[in-house]
Amino acid sequence: MKILVCISHVPDTTSKINFTDGDTKFDTNGVQFVINPNDEFGLTRAMWFKEKQGATVDVVNVGGPETEPTLRKALAIGADGAIRVNTPATDGYAVAKQLANVVKDGGYDLVIAGRESIDYNGAMVPGMLAELIGANFVTNCINLEVDGTNAKAVREIDGGKETVSTTLPLVIGGQKGLVEESDLRIPNMRGIMMARQKPLKVMEPVDVSTETSTVKFEKPAPKGAVKLVSPDNLDELVSLLHNEAKVI
C-alpha cells in the first residue's frame, strides 16, 4: 500500500494571531509553526499501517521552502519520503488541485489528510481532492482499518458515530481517534538524524487558478471583563442570563 499523508504547516495553537500589509496577510513574525494537529493523528496512523501491514508512507505539503522543517519533522517521525509542491497555498481548491497531481504522479492508494487545518479551518481540501481524483472519501474519521483494497472507517457524526465500508483508492479527513493522543510520536535523535538522509522532493506546481480570495482579516472586538457572581447569589446569575445575555 502506498500512503500519502498531507501535512499542513500551521501556527502553533498558542501563537499570537496578527496581520500585516493592511490586514491582508497573516503575520508570521515570531510564530512557531507545527504539523497541523489533525494531520499528526493521520501520520501516526500511517506509521501503524507501515509497521503492522507493510506500506510506504510519503508526506506532502503545498508551500514555500519555509515549510520544509515541518516536512523534516514528519520524516523524523518515520515517513519514508517527502514532497513539497513549490507554490504558496492560496486557496483550498488550488491546494487540492496540486495534491491531486501529486497523487496521480505517485500512484497512492490511500491519502490521509486532517479534517481541517487549524489556521484557515476550511475543511475543504480532503473532500475536493477525493472528488478531483475520483477516490472514495470519509471525513471526521476516528478509526480506519484496511484489508487489501477494502477499508472500514468510523466517522464522527453529530451526536454519535457511524461505521462505513469502502474501498481504495480512498481519501481520509482524519482527526483525534485515528490514534490516541498518547500514541503520537515525538521525533527522537535517531529519527532526526535519519530524516536528513531521506528524500525531500521539490515538485513544481501545475497551473491552476484559485476560486476564492482573501480581501482582509479582522480580529474580534476585545472582550469585556468577566462579571463575577457570588456563589451565594445565583439568582443574580439566572437574572443576568435571562435579562442581559438573553440566552435563557
Place this chain on the structure above:
Amino acid sequence: MSVLVYTESEKGKFKKAAFEVASYAKAVADQMGTTVTAIAVNADDVSELGTYGVDKVLKVNDGKMDAFNAKTYANVIKQAAEKEGTKVVILSQSADSKYLAPILAVNLDAGYASNVVAAPTSASPFTVKRTAFTNKAFNFTTIDTDVKVVGVSNNSFGLVENSGSASAEAFSPNIPDNGVHVDSVDKASNKVSIADAEIVVSGGRGLKGPENWGMIEELANVLGAATACSKPVSDLGWRPHSEHVGQTGKPVASNLYIAVGISGAIQHLAGINASKVKVVINSDPEAPFFKAADYGVVGDAFDVVPRLTEKLKEFKAQNA
C-alpha cells in the same frame, strides 16, 4: 437563478439549522433580487420553510437516501442546482453538510467558503465573512466563480421569520450508488447533539470522576442543553470522545456555554470561543477561563451546580 438551500432533516423533521440556513438564503436572495428554493430530503412537512423565506421546496422522497452518503447527497443537490439555474448554494455546517460541501463544490465548479457567520457584505464581488484561526480572527473572502457554495456556521445568523409561504414540488433526481456504505450508526437518540444545541453544559477534571456527571446532566436537562467535556476528561475515559470539545474535539458555537471545573487551556478555548455567552464555574479564581468568560462564579462545583439547577428549575417553572 434562485438561491438554493439544502435544508437538513432528521427522521422527517427539520433541524433548527435548516431554518437558519433558509433565513440566510432569504437574505442572499434579497440582495440578489431573486427567490429561494429549498431542497429537502425525506422530510414530512415542508410548509414550515415558508416561514423562513423559502418560496419553493423541491421534495425528494426516496428510501435510497435514508442513510447519509456525502457523494450521493452532493450529486442530488447538484441536480437541483442545475435544474434551478442556481448561482448560490447555501448549506449548514453540520457534520454531514461539511462532508458533502467540498464534493458539491468540485461537481459544480464552484468556489466554496466555509464557516460563514454573516450575510454577504457585498453581492458583487460576492464577499462573505468567515471565521479563521480557530475563531481568533475573521477572514473576508470573495468567491470568484460563477457558481458559489456557502457554508453557514450554526447559531451565527439566527432565525428570521417571514410572512411568506412555500410551494412544494416533487423532485425525483437520479440517485447514484456510491463507494461508501454505512454499516451501522451509533447515536444517542434521546440527547441533544453538541452541534445542534443552543446551550452546552461542559464538565472538566474539576468534577473529580465520571460518577459525578449526574449533576452536569441534570443542569443540562433543565436547560435542554447538550453535555460536553474537556479533553482530559475524554482522555481519562470518564466520558466518550464524542463529547470532547476543543481544538481536536468537536467545535462548539452555542448561544450559551457553561463550563464547570474546566481551567480553560488555550486548546479548549479554541474549540468553544465561537459560543456567544460563556459562563465559568470554577473553584480556582486564577483559572484562565475566567479571562475568556462573560460570567463567572468562583465556587465549588459540587455546591454551586446543584443549587444553580434548582434556581433554573424555578425560573423555568415561572417562565414556562
